[in-house]
Amino acid sequence: MAEEVLVFGAWGSPFSRRVEMALKLKGIEYKYIEEDLTNKSPSLLKYNPVHKKIPVLVHNGKPVAESLVILEYIDETWKDHPILPKDPYERANARFWAKFIDEKCLSAIFKACWGEHYEHEKAEKEHEKAVKEVSELLQFLENELKEKRYFGGETVGLLDIAANIIGYWLGVFEEASGAELLTREKFPKLCNWANEFVCVTAIKENLPARDKLIAYLRNRFGAGNASK
Amino acid sequence: MAKNDVKVLGAWPSPYVMRPRIALNIKSVNYEFLEETFGSKSELLLQSNPVHKKIPVLIHGDKPICESMIIVEYIDEVWTSGPSILPSDPYDRAIQRFWAAYVDEKWFAAMRGLRSAQGEERKAFLDQVTEGLALLEEAFGKCSKGKAFFGGDRIGLLDIAFGSFLGWLKVTEKVNGVKLLDEAKTPGLVKWAERFCADAAVKSVMPETEKLLEFSKVLAAKMKGAPPPKN
Numbered sequence: 515m516a517e518e519v520l521v522f523g524a525w526g527s528p529f530s531r532r533v534e535m536a537l538k539l540k541g542i543e544y545k546y547i548e549e550d551l552t553n554k555s556p557s558l559l560k561y562n563p564v565h566k567k568i569p570v571l572v573h574n575g576k577p578v579a580e581s582l583v584i585l586e587y588i589d590e591t592w593k594d595h596p597i598l599p600k601d602p603y604e605r606a607n608a609r610f611w612a613k614f615i616d617e618k619c620l621s622a623i624f625k626a627c628w629g630e631h632y633e634h635e636k637a638e639k640e641h642e643k644a645v646k647e648v649s650e651l652l653q654f655l656e657n658e659l660k661e662k663r664y665f666g667g668e669t670v671g672l673l674d675i676a677a678n679i680i681g682y683w684l685g686v687f688e689e690a691s692g693a694e695l696l697t698r699e700k701f702p703k704l705c706n707w708a709n710e711f712v713c714v715t716a717i718k719e720n721l722p723a724r725d726k727l728i729a730y731l732r733n734r735f736g737a738g739n740a741s742k
Numbered sequence: 743m744a745k746n747d748v749k750v751l752g753a754w755p756s757p758y759v760m761r762p763r764i765a766l767n768i769k770s771v772n773y774e775f776l777e778e779t780f781g782s783k784s785e786l787l788l789q790s791n792p793v794h795k796k797i798p799v800l801i802h803g804d805k806p807i808c809e810s811m812i813i814v815e816y817i818d819e820v821w822t823s824g825p826s827i828l829p830s831d832p833y834d835r836a837i838q839r840f841w842a843a844y845v846d847e848k849w850f851a852a853m854r855g856l857r858s859a860q861g862e863e864r865k866a867f868l869d870q871v872t873e874g875l876a877l878l879e880e881a882f883g884k885c886s887k888g889k890a891f892f893g894g895d896r897i898g899l900l901d902i903a904f905g906s907f908l909g910w911l912k913v914t915e916k917v918n919g920v921k922l923l924d925e926a927k928t929p930g931l932v933k934w935a936e937r938f939c940a941d942a943a944v945k946s947v948m949p950e951t952e953k954l955l956e957f958s959k960v961l962a963a964k965m966k967g968a969p970p971p972k973n
Binding site: 564573576578579580582583584586587590591602603605606609610613614654 | 812815833
């Protein structure tokens with residue numbers, strides 16, 4: 515039976531890019547459908563009625579939603595180039611940090627770049643606080659990386675893919691908003707990792723164009739908290 | 743395996759703590775339950791979970807594992823001689839994980855909102871909770887395929903994820919004077935809830951509703967008296 519793999523995504527979304535990165539790593543052919551998130555297609559609403567969000571992977575007509583759930587599904591379905599280790603403790607560890615990134619990092623990064631607008635006197639103090647929070651979170655990841663080339667070890671794994679937000683989008687957010695968060699001085703390992711990460715073919719081919727993303731972010735969220 | 747090789751750091755009222763305990767029971771693994779004192783965090787907890795400083799933590803040998811559903815999957819992968827908690831088919835696994843994430847991120851978030859909300863806001867949360875239960879009733883039909891649990895004949899991942907909230911669901915019903923699980927609207931879930939609570943792996947760790955109700959009053963009083971949250 516011919517296999518049909520569809521990916522519903524949005525060009526700028528790190529979440530749908532995760533799915534594409536995993537499929538590319540495993541050499542799986544798929545059809546990509548770009549969604550206009552201001553005008554969601556009937557197909558998207560049919561395949562993800564609960565959240566009505568991208569990404570959705572549809573494999574032979576069966577939909578899977580939520581990027582981390584999709585990554586695990588991809589790894590369990592296509593066994594070449596595994597993205598999770600075999601050892602249960604290491605698997606738990608990768609899942610823990612992937613969840614950490616989604617639950618803590620993204621919102622903290624956004625706040626530091628484009629946080630709520632405060633009156634002038636409060637603004638700088640709140641910005642400092644937000645930057646400090648991001649710093650603490652990044653420190654955890656810096657420590658987790660240790661001397662490894664990738665979070666996954668010698669090859670890119672689930673956590674590297676989940677950390678695409680840190681590996682590429684964070685730098686773009688910084689440039690778009692003027693915030694300085696992932697500095698080489700404080701996070702040398704994470705910076706090295708980010709440079710390696712974006713060079714991996716399956717990753718490189720799936721990064722949205724930097725200029726386009728910066729323009730979109732500035733348009734959507736404004737010039738940013740840290741802009742002078 | 744020696745009992746002190748497996749420890750669970752937790753507290754009896756926490757639905758999240760129930761989850762690894764149910765999973766260990768399913769696998770017939772002996773463990774030591776280290777109860778945290780309400781209102782303070784032990785050194786062991788702070789060392790074992792420095793990132794979140796939260797319960798539950800599973801300590802296996804000297805390795806800490808955090809986040810309740812991650813712990814459940816770990817337990818399933820380590821103790822393979824016991825009954826499986828996750829199904830073997832990747833698609834079924836994805837569906838279980840999807841709904842477990844939904845229960846935690848959307849449904850219980852609405853339940854928590856209900857606890858402290860007033861007036862219009864309260865009605866909004868209640869609607870969200872009820873809509874969520876309707877979705878879960880439908881999911882139950884699809885996942886169980888006519889069998890007793892979301893996991894089929896035996897308790898599985900989604901049963902554990904959702905079932906662990908049943909104690910708090912009953913407390914919410916009493917406190918708010920509403921019926922959330924209803925024979926008319928969610929007949930499948932009503933029967934499932936009874937079976938879940940009666941299951942051998944669950945019974946010993948599911949707190950009695952009255953005890954939980956008393957605790958919820960203590961919790962509410964503490965929250966009222968507590969200083970406003972920093973962020």
